[in-house]
Amino acid sequence: MVDKFHVVRMANAALEVIRKGIRADLTKKQARGLMHDRFILLKREDKLEPFQQLILETWTKNFPALGDAYRAKEEFFAIYDAMTIPEAKTLYSAWERNLSPTIREAFKPLTTAMGNWETEIMNYFEHPVTNAYTECLNGLIRVIECSGRGYSFDALRSKILYTAGAHKKVIPPFQRKRPKSDFEGFAYFTGSTPDRPKEKNFGTDVSTLLQIIQTGRL
Numbered sequence: 001m002v003d004k005f006h007v008v009r010m011a012n013a014a015l016e017v018i019r020k021g022i023r024a025d026l027t028k029k030q031a032r033g034l035m036h037d038r039f040i041l042l043k044r045e046d047k048l049e050p051f052q053q054l055i056l057e058t059w060t061k062n063f064p065a066l067g068d069a070y071r072a073k074e075e076f077f078a079i080y081d082a083m084t085i086p087e088a089k090t091l092y093s094a095w096e097r098n099l100s101p102t103i104r105e106a107f108k109p110l111t112t113a114m115g116n117w118e119t120e121i122m123n124y125f126e127h128p129v130t131n132a133y134t135e136c137l138n139g140l141i142r143v144i145e146c147s148g149r150g151y152s153f154d155a156l157r158s159k160i161l162y163t164a165g166a167h168k169k170v171i172p173p174f175q176r177k178r179p180k181s182d183f184e185g186f187a188y189f190t191g192s193t194p195d196r197p198k199e200k201n202f203g204t205d206v207s208t209l210l211q212i213i214q215t216g217r218l
Contacts (some may be wrong), residue, residue, distance in 0.1 A: 001123040004080055005132040010110040011076040012042050017106040018069040034059065041066075043076050043158060054153035068100040072107060085125045089118075136206045160204060164218055171198075 010018065016045050018037055023031045037059060040052045060067030075095050082088035096111055104111075114121060122128075151159075212218045 002120045004130045011073045014107040015069045065102045069103045082121045088125045101158045166204050166209045168202040
């Protein structure tokens with residue numbers, strides 16, 4: 001099975017090819033703006049803030065090829081909402097047919113990969129698991145390594161696993177259960193409080209760790 005992470009990033013890479021091609025014909029000021037706004041283009045549409053949506057609309061209306069590439073990227077991501085392999089294949093076939101001629105070449109590495117590895121890629125829809133969490137942590141490790149000098153493997157591992165405040169911890173909601181015995185019933189009706197659920201630690205939270213790195217606390 002081919003991990004979803006490696007497939008969808010090829011759609012982002014195709015969008016970047018179009019964006020960089022457009023930059024070549026812009027003024028220096030416009031080129032800097034488009035470089036800065038690339039994060040908006042790479043972001044999923046439903047995650048954009050209102051002001052980011054306005055910026056996106058400005059770029060895509062002024063540069064139709066960029067608009068086509070952004071829409072193709074979003075529609076490719078949407079294929080992964082499919083629940084079955086046949087549904088995913090149908091969505092992909094329609095997506096490929098609708099690729100605009102102006103952007104088809106930029107998306108060729110993705111369409112070639114889909115053709116060569118169709119079975120392996122489509123197997124995701126029978127076993128929808130992804131290694132994205134590990135890939136994100138690997139990326140953050142590289143950022144931490146670049147910000148310091150000579151970090152050992154053990155030092156990098158400790159920063160990822162044990163940084164204070166980076167863990168996602170949840171306390172399950174307390175629910176009083178009906179008694180199963182007279183003794184439990186006595187505690188239930190007299191208001192005695194049984195042991196509450198223990199806090200669950202789900203490990204390092206990527207977004208929290210990123211915030212810690214960005215604010216210079218790591």
